[in-house]
Amino acid sequence: MTRRVPQAAARSQHQSPADAVGDLYRQHAVALVRLALLLVGDQASAEDVVQEAFLGLYKNWSGLNDYSRLLGYLRVAVVNGSRGVLRARKRAWLMPTRHEPPVWSAEAAAMATEDRRTVLAAMARLPGRQREVLVLRYYAELADNEIASVLGVSRGTVASTASRALDALGRQVKEEL
Amino acid sequence: MSRLEDRVGEACREAAETVRPEAVRGLVLEPARQIMQVQGAARWRRGGMLGPMAAAASVVAIAIGALVVVPRLGSMPHHPGKTSHHPGKPRHRVVQVSPALAVLPKYTVLNTDGSAIQVVATATGKVVGTLRPPPKQAFATMAGTADDRTFFVSTDLSPQTSCQTYFYKFSLSPGGQPSALTPLPLAHLVGLPTALAATADGSRIAFSEDQCATGAARKISNGHVIGGIALMDVAIGKITKEWSYTLGEDYTTDLSMSADGSMLGYSNYFNAQYPVGRMLATSSPTGADQSYARIVVSRPTNTAIGASGHLLYAITGTKSQMLAAYDAFGRRVRVLDRWPAAATLGPLFADPAGGYALLPIKTGKTRSRVVTMNQTGINTCFVVTVHKRQMCKIYIEPLTRFLSVNLTTGAVTMVPITVRMFDLHSVSWGMVAW
Numbered sequence: 001m002t003r004r005v006p007q008a009a010a011r012s013q014h015q016s017p018a019d020a021v022g023d024l025y026r027q028h029a030v031a032l033v034r035l036a037l038l039l040v041g042d043q044a045s046a047e048d049v050v051q052e053a054f055l056g057l058y059k060n061w062s063g064l065n066d067y068s069r070l071l072g073y074l075r076v077a078v079v080n081g082s083r084g085v086l087r088a089r090k091r092a093w094l095m096p097t098r099h100e101p102p103v104w105s106a107e108a109a110a111m112a113t114e115d116r117r118t119v120l121a122a123m124a125r126l127p128g129r130q131r132e133v134l135v136l137r138y139y140a141e142l143a144d145n146e147i148a149s150v151l152g153v154s155r156g157t158v159a160s161t162a163s164r165a166l167d168a169l170g171r172q173v174k175e176e177l
Numbered sequence: 178m179s180r181l182e183d184r185v186g187e188a189c190r191e192a193a194e195t196v197r198p199e200a201v202r203g204l205v206l207e208p209a210r211q212i213m214q215v216q217g218a219a220r221w222r223r224g225g226m227l228g229p230m231a232a233a234a235s236v237v238a239i240a241i242g243a244l245v246v247v248p249r250l251g252s253m254p255h256h257p258g259k260t261s262h263h264p265g266k267p268r269h270r271v272v273q274v275s276p277a278l279a280v281l282p283k284y285t286v287l288n289t290d291g292s293a294i295q296v297v298a299t300a301t302g303k304v305v306g307t308l309r310p311p312p313k314q315a316f317a318t319m320a321g322t323a324d325d326r327t328f329f330v331s332t333d334l335s336p337q338t339s340c341q342t343y344f345y346k347f348s349l350s351p352g353g354q355p356s357a358l359t360p361l362p363l364a365h366l367v368g369l370p371t372a373l374a375a376t377a378d379g380s381r382i383a384f385s386e387d388q389c390a391t392g393a394a395r396k397i398s399n400g401h402v403i404g405g406i407a408l409m410d411v412a413i414g415k416i417t418k419e420w421s422y423t424l425g426e427d428y429t430t431d432l433s434m435s436a437d438g439s440m441l442g443y444s445n446y447f448n449a450q451y452p453v454g455r456m457l458a459t460s461s462p463t464g465a466d467q468s469y470a471r472i473v474v475s476r477p478t479n480t481a482i483g484a485s486g487h488l489l490y491a492i493t494g495t496k497s498q499m500l501a502a503y504d505a506f507g508r509r510v511r512v513l514d515r516w517p518a519a520a521t522l523g524p525l526f527a528d529p530a531g532g533y534a535l536l537p538i539k540t541g542k543t544r545s546r547v548v549t550m551n552q553t554g555i556n557t558c559f560v561v562t563v564h565k566r567q568m569c570k571i572y573i574e575p576l577t578r579f580l581s582v583n584l585t586t587g588a589v590t591m592v593p594i595t596v597r598m599f600d601l602h603s604v605s606w607g608m609v610a611w
Contacts, residue, residue, distance in 0.1 A: 025204040034193035116188035139189035
């Protein structure tokens with residue numbers, strides 16, 4: 001089987017795995033940490049998720065067969081890693097967790113405007129899939145087919161999930177204000 | 178794109194921009210990272226890092242290190258974050274330091290109906306100790322100190338044939354067993370106890386006492402003094418300061434004191450119109466509380482002053498309820514959490530050490546059931562007639578749960594204790610947990 005090696009990914013293929021992953025990290029870590037932050041709420045957990053994603057990539061480097069999909073792979077890993085963090089927090093309901101308050105909480109004092117904080121807090125109350133769709137669509141600005149690829153669902157599911165999410169969000173925000 | 182979609186995008190971008198590129202830590206690839214994490218997890222499991230904290234604050238620390246096994250994959254999976262097992266391939270063990278490291282108070286001390294104080298192991302909900310009031314008395318209010326072992330309680334008469342207040346002290350053994358009640362040097366006053374607070378070192382207590390009417394019934398004005406807040410030096414048994422409150426203010430049930438005893442926080446009414454949260458410096462001279470207390474929040478349902486005495490935590494709101502911190506100038510400086518209006522929130526108890534506040538919450542609806550009069554196990558009920566037959570209607574309250582609020586981070590955690598209580602705001606009910 002012939003491996004597809006696009007121009008943009010050619011360099012990655014010829015570097016050592018550590019160098020290639022390091023390069024990718026320098027290019028994409030901030031964006032991915034920001035994406036994870038919107039899903040898990042705090043930067044420390046978001047960084048953990050991204051580190052795990054890159055570590056997974058590094059471990060599997062020798063088995064890669066499509067270097068053009070590295071960023072997509074990382075996005076998927078980040079979304080799945082974020083789900084894992086949220087699941088772990090649910091399991092740990094018995095104990096207060098050591099993670100920082102979510103960035104959308106007022107005590108984090110990171111966000112300036114109440115309206116945006118309210119919107120994000122309402123998003124945090126949405127089901128995980130809906131929140132992921134909104135973040136990927138309106139923050140990462142991915143097309144529906146790209147979101148479908150990241151989440152492993154059909155394009156129609158993305159559209160319907162986004163619609164339901166916006167409905168629910170609209171209701172919550174209206175109640176909040 | 179709709180207005181809401183714009184707002185979602187803007188909100189996400191603003192939140193995302195709080196991640197500063199220079200603050201994102203670098204990537205550390207194995208093996209150093211794995212070793213570091215394994216060691217870190219082991220250290221947490223041994224409790225070595227939590228030892229001093231546990232000794233100082235008498236809290237139990239529970240550490241969970243989640244082991245995640247990431248197999249070496251032969252090809253790029255469609256969903257790489259999901260784990261799968263490939264037999265025969267070498268496995269990499271990656272230990273994630275779990276975020277679920279926990280610190281819960283070891284014991285929660287509850288006075289649910291005045292007939293007993295129960296010491297409950299917070300992690301299990303098991304009652305490990307019970308303390309009964311003296312004969313013909315009922316527990317009214319309770320306060321704890323920063324050592325997590327010394328508690329003050331006030332009692333009143335049961336049945337309440339006259340208005341009397343008695344003060345006691347007790348302590349908990351390391352196993353959670355309460356000692357016998359020891360009367361304070363100033364052990365008895367005339368009036369009904371409505372709130373109690375203590376300094377972190379237990380050297381002073383503050384209490385609110387409502388005077389009972391005497392003589393023939395008569396109309397009194399809103400400006401009539403009905404009770405007061407007093408400061409007592411515990412060792413010498415002397416009241417050092419008193420601030421009176423009026424009928425228009427009503428008595429307070431949520432008095433709290435800063436760790437050093439320099440500030441009091443409480444709520445009562447403003448001119449019989451609406452509740453207000455007040456902060457009062459204990460250096461203020463004796464007199465009317467309205468003359469010296471500063472109103473920092475309007476219409477709170479519960480308040481508790483922080484250990485530093487700089488912030489008053491208050492629950493406010495009708496459409497939705499919000500726990501927020503206010504400074505002495507009435508500025509809202511921090512919102513810790515929000516709850517729907519339907520939730521019934523009880524008194525807020527702040528830890529004198531400044532770490533946590535405990536908040537009871539009741540979220541369900543009261544249900545009722547009609548049973549036969551002679552059904553066993555029912556002490557009191559409302560008698561109703563059903564098909565010409567007298568039946569007993571009982572009301573079943575939803576369970577009351579307890580939230581632990583980290584006053585530093587705002588993290589809110591459900592404590593695994595539930596009780597069934599009728600009135601979260603009953604003055605005969607108090608609760609402390611550290």
